[in-house]
Amino acid sequence: xxxxxxxxxxxxxxxxxxxxxxxxxxxxxxxxxxxxxxxxxxxxxxxxxxxxxxxxxxxxxxxxxxxxxxxxxxxxxxxxxxxxxxxxxxxxxxxxxxxxxxxxxxxxxxxxxxxxxxxxxxxxxxxxxxxx
Amino acid sequence: xxxxxxxxxxxxxxxxxxxxxxxxxxxxxxxxxxxxxxxxxxxxxxxxxxxxxxxxxxxxxxxxxxxxxxxxxxxxxxxxxxxxxxxxxxxxxxxxxxxxxxxxxxxxxxxxxxxxxxxxxxxxxxxxxxxxxxxxxxxxxxxxxxxxxxxxxxxxxxxxxxxxxxxxxxxxxxxxxxxxxxxxxxxxxxxxxxxxxxxxxxxxxxxxxxxxxxxxxxxxxxxxxx
Amino acid sequence: xxxxxxxxxxxxxxxxxxxxxxxxxxxxxxxxxxxxxxxxxxxxxxxxxxxxxxxxxxxxxxxxxxxxxxxxxxxxxxxxxxxxxxxxxxxxxxxxxxxxxxxxxxxxxxxxxxxxxxxxxxxxxxxxxxxxxxxxxxxxxxxxxxxxxxxxxxxxxxxxxxxxxxxxxxxxxxxxxxxxxxxxxxxxxxxxxxxxxxxxxxxxxxxxxxxxxxxxxxxxxxxxxxxxxxxxxxxxxxxxxxxxxxxxxxxxxxxxxxxxxxxxxxxxxxxxxxxxxxxxxxxxxxxxxxxxxxxxxxxxxxxxxxxxxxxxxxxxxxxxxxxxxxxxxxxxxxxxxxxxxxxxxxxxxxxxxxxxxxxxxxxxxxxxxxxxxxxxxxxxxxxxxxxxxxxxxxxxxxxxxxxxxxxxxxxxxxxxxxxxxxxxxxxxxxxxxxxxxxxxxxxxxxxxxxxxxxxxxxxxxxxxxxxxxxxxxxxxxxxxxxxxxxxxxxxxxxxxxxxxxxxxxxxxxxxxxxxxxxxxxxxxxxxxxxxxxxxxxxxxxxxxxxxxxx
Numbered sequence: 001x002x003x004x005x006x007x008x009x010x011x012x013x014x015x016x017x018x019x020x021x022x023x024x025x026x027x028x029x030x031x032x033x034x035x036x037x038x039x040x041x042x043x044x045x046x047x048x049x050x051x052x053x054x055x056x057x058x059x060x061x062x063x064x065x066x067x068x069x070x071x072x073x074x075x076x077x078x079x080x081x082x083x084x085x086x087x088x089x090x091x092x093x094x095x096x097x098x099x100x101x102x103x104x105x106x107x108x109x110x111x112x113x114x115x116x117x118x119x120x121x122x123x124x125x126x127x128x129x130x131x132x
Numbered sequence: 133x134x135x136x137x138x139x140x141x142x143x144x145x146x147x148x149x150x151x152x153x154x155x156x157x158x159x160x161x162x163x164x165x166x167x168x169x170x171x172x173x174x175x176x177x178x179x180x181x182x183x184x185x186x187x188x189x190x191x192x193x194x195x196x197x198x199x200x201x202x203x204x205x206x207x208x209x210x211x212x213x214x215x216x217x218x219x220x221x222x223x224x225x226x227x228x229x230x231x232x233x234x235x236x237x238x239x240x241x242x243x244x245x246x247x248x249x250x251x252x253x254x255x256x257x258x259x260x261x262x263x264x265x266x267x268x269x270x271x272x273x274x275x276x277x278x279x280x281x282x283x284x285x286x287x288x289x290x291x292x293x294x295x296x297x298x299x300x301x302x303x304x305x306x307x308x309x310x311x312x313x314x315x316x317x318x319x320x321x322x323x324x325x326x327x328x329x330x331x332x333x334x335x336x337x338x339x340x341x342x343x344x345x346x347x348x349x350x351x352x353x354x355x356x357x358x
Numbered sequence: 359x360x361x362x363x364x365x366x367x368x369x370x371x372x373x374x375x376x377x378x379x380x381x382x383x384x385x386x387x388x389x390x391x392x393x394x395x396x397x398x399x400x401x402x403x404x405x406x407x408x409x410x411x412x413x414x415x416x417x418x419x420x421x422x423x424x425x426x427x428x429x430x431x432x433x434x435x436x437x438x439x440x441x442x443x444x445x446x447x448x449x450x451x452x453x454x455x456x457x458x459x460x461x462x463x464x465x466x467x468x469x470x471x472x473x474x475x476x477x478x479x480x481x482x483x484x485x486x487x488x489x490x491x492x493x494x495x496x497x498x499x500x501x502x503x504x505x506x507x508x509x510x511x512x513x514x515x516x517x518x519x520x521x522x523x524x525x526x527x528x529x530x531x532x533x534x535x536x537x538x539x540x541x542x543x544x545x546x547x548x549x550x551x552x553x554x555x556x557x558x559x560x561x562x563x564x565x566x567x568x569x570x571x572x573x574x575x576x577x578x579x580x581x582x583x584x585x586x587x588x589x590x591x592x593x594x595x596x597x598x599x600x601x602x603x604x605x606x607x608x609x610x611x612x613x614x615x616x617x618x619x620x621x622x623x624x625x626x627x628x629x630x631x632x633x634x635x636x637x638x639x640x641x642x643x644x645x646x647x648x649x650x651x652x653x654x655x656x657x658x659x660x661x662x663x664x665x666x667x668x669x670x671x672x673x674x675x676x677x678x679x680x681x682x683x684x685x686x687x688x689x690x691x692x693x694x695x696x697x698x699x700x701x702x703x704x705x706x707x708x709x710x711x712x713x714x715x716x717x718x719x720x721x722x723x724x725x726x727x728x729x730x731x732x733x734x735x736x737x738x739x740x741x742x743x744x745x746x747x748x749x750x751x752x753x754x755x756x757x758x759x760x761x762x763x764x765x766x767x768x769x770x771x772x773x774x775x776x777x778x779x780x781x782x783x784x785x786x787x788x789x790x791x792x793x794x795x796x797x798x799x800x801x802x803x804x805x806x807x808x809x810x811x812x813x814x815x816x817x818x819x820x821x822x823x824x825x826x827x828x829x830x831x832x833x834x835x836x837x838x839x840x841x842x843x844x845x846x847x848x849x850x851x852x853x854x855x856x857x858x859x860x861x862x863x864x865x866x867x868x869x870x871x872x873x874x875x876x877x878x879x880x881x882x883x884x885x886x887x888x889x890x891x892x893x894x895x896x897x898x899x900x901x902x903x904x905x906x907x908x
Binding site: 002003004005008010014015019022025026030031041049056061063071072078079081086087090 | 385387389469470475476478479481483485524525528532535548550552556558569570576577578580581590607611655658659661662665674677678
């Protein structure tokens with residue numbers, strides 16, 4: 001979408017200036033490293049946006065799109081995925097049962113999510129077929 | 133600007149000695165009025181704007197909504213304020229951190245923090261005093277002389293704070309920090325651990341007894357005590 | 359036809375399992391609608407706010423008199439740790455994300471959030487983190503008790519043993535992960551789901567504040583997660599943070615998150631207050647371009663100030679961090695300039711939302727100016743770890759952000775629920791909150807100056823300390839009253855609804871161009887033309903010009 005990556009790059013440039021100043025002023029490896037990490041995140045984010053759409057570097061406003069968009073209303077898979085991550089980490093503290101339980105739930109939720117995404121794609125296709 | 137060069141100025145009769153209290157007070161005397169002034173300015177502006185422009189019909193609202201030149205000039209003014217504050221701060225910090233470190237200490241005290249007490253030892257005199265959850269032997273120091281503290285910790289991070297000096301420094305395990313402080317007037321002052329260090333952190337307090345150099349010499353010759 | 363100009367279909371067809379809705383509030387916890395996620399995150403954050411508030415009241419009760427003995431030293435350390443952790447990880451930060459989650463798609467004319475399932479997963483990860491963190495109270499050793507920044511070596515297993523502390527670490531990891539995921543979804547929405555015509559420089563003021571907020575989140579929260587994983591391993595026996603350098607490294611990594619999060623907890627509330635002020639002055643926000651530029655600079659700068667928390671360690675280059683921290687004056691000053699220039703020439707209506715927004719700017723100013731004060735290392739050598747710092751950050755977080763939060767609540771409640779909050783109760787709440795807040799936090803400046811350290815469960819009978827502390831405790835009770843008035847207001851306003859209509863305040867931005875509450879896919883009609891950051895104001899002004907032309 002138009003211009004989405006630009007503010008990330010601008011912000012990353014600000015960070016690079018401040019990080020560079022930090023490098024010169026302090027020379028502290030950890031501090032420069034954290035700056036470097038944040039800059040990396042921003043650049044990776046901007047890069048991902050550009051890969052998804054070349055428009056991410058374009059100027060101006062987004063234009064109307066005609067392809068249909070399927071939006072999920074509920075997702076049990078997403079809920080289970082969140083709970084399973086919590087369960088696995090809780091299990092690290094409280095006992096391996098929760099780790100296994102969480103891992104099982106994670107697998108189930110991933111299956112469920114795959115199923116949900118497939119039905120979303122199918123909805124999009126069915127609308128496209130009806131209203132080309 | 134004359135006052136600026138007097139930052140962390142010396143007390144009469146003790147040339148070159150850096151008093152943290154004085155450095156703090158001088159800096160405070162700039163920062164506090166500027167802060168209070170800025171607050172008053174904005175508070176008045178808000179109150180004025182609200183009283184002047186309330187209760188008008190929506191269509192009466194002005195349409196103008198930017199003035200880049202004015203805002204740019206304002207940003208420049210702010211940058212000048214920042215530069216001025218930083219100049220004050222850097223001069224003060226240079227004295228407190230760097231100049232004081234080069235003073236020739238008359239006295240060196242090892243300060244060892246541990247859960248939950250302070251151990252002050254005077255290697256030159258073989259004196260040790262403890263204060264905190266168990267003891268209450270004060271740290272005794274002379275006025276008008278550079279005192280070097282070699283600060284360390286036995287367990288977790290503590291922080292050596294003497295509010296009357298407006299100064300504190302964290303104490304880390306396995307690491308000694310040198311700080312040089314000077315005490316301006318005699319009296320009994322409070323000191324305490326400022327970094328939370330566990331259960332009995334509130335009891336990790338000590339007193340500082342500041343005496344004249346003559347009294348200090350006599351105290352040291354007696355081998356400590358009260 | 360949805361708002362974004364694309365045909366929108368719900369993923370409801372073609373399967374038995376895909377559309378089995380669970381009724382009620384519990385069912386809404388499976389919704390991928392950004393409005394549901396935002397509201398649920400907001401409600402739960404508000405719940406944690408009450409929990410953290412109870413911890414604060416218990417602490418104030420303990421400190422009401424010298425040498426208090428209402429709670430033990432151990433309980434007190436649990437209370438201040440969990441008060442800070444609850445407020446930061448479970449209230450102010452998630453509430454900021456909740457507001458962004460709810461409002462950003464509406465303000466930019468999107469039909470939903472980017473990655474709705476991911477956002478929902480993030481919500482649940484955050485929630486399990488909150489529950490696990492608070493569950494520490496049920497363990498034998500109690501919950502976290504080494505402060506919300508959990509410095510090593512105090513936080514290692516020999517100095518702070520116990521499963522509750524482990525649960526605190528795990529809770530922080532989960533809460534931060536959940537918030538990070540949700541923030542990434544908001545960022546992607548802004549990058550990819552703006553409506554046709556919504557260029558970056560037509561995004562509303564709140565959306566910009568939310569955007570820089572989520573940028574800071576994705577840039578800094580991974581570092582928190584990383585350092586907490588290391589802390590967890592250290593507590594399991596790994597030697598990671600060793601000696602002085604290890605302790606400094608921990609602090610560097612922690613505060614690399616810990617200071618940006620302060621602004622994560624500020625910018626969206628600034629944006630909320632700014633929207634309330636512009637709408638209630640019937641004038642568009644002044645100096646939009648300068649504001650956007652200053653937000654970019656402000657947020658980047660705020661990623662570079664963290665080690666001002668470490669001035670007294672002797673382990674960092676103080677001059678650099680004094681420079682960056684003091685330089686915050688410039689962008690912050692721009693925000694205040696814009697606020698006042700928005701008021702001047704406006705047509706001001708003093709609704710509760712406006713009053714909260716104005717007091718937000720006034721109260722926060724005390725926090726901001728005292729922040730410049732402690733940005734000077736020599737001044738911080740005294741103020742650090744004293745009640746002066748407690749006063750400073752409560753003026754930013756409570757007297758600031760929470761006032762901005764209430765400005766946002768009074769402003770957008772009609773949009774979210776379709777009903778208005780009671781104005782009179784709102785003004786009563788504001789009055790109580792102003793009195794209570796300043797009674798509670800202003801004396802802390804004096805106590806800190808006089809040498810009272812933070813995190814002590816008992817203080818000796820110094821002259822004046824007992825009186826100041828008693829004033830603070832009384833102030834805390836008044837704050838509790840104000841919050842009670844707010845809860846009553848919620849109850850009354852939802853019970854006996856005063857219908858708000860879709861645009862009760864003559865709003866400026868797209869969320870006011872749809873029904874209240876908005877339908878599932880946000881816009882049930884074509885969007886108005888997006889001509890600036892205040893499209894609805896543009897439309898009204900054009901209509902007025904039409905009328906006045908004979």
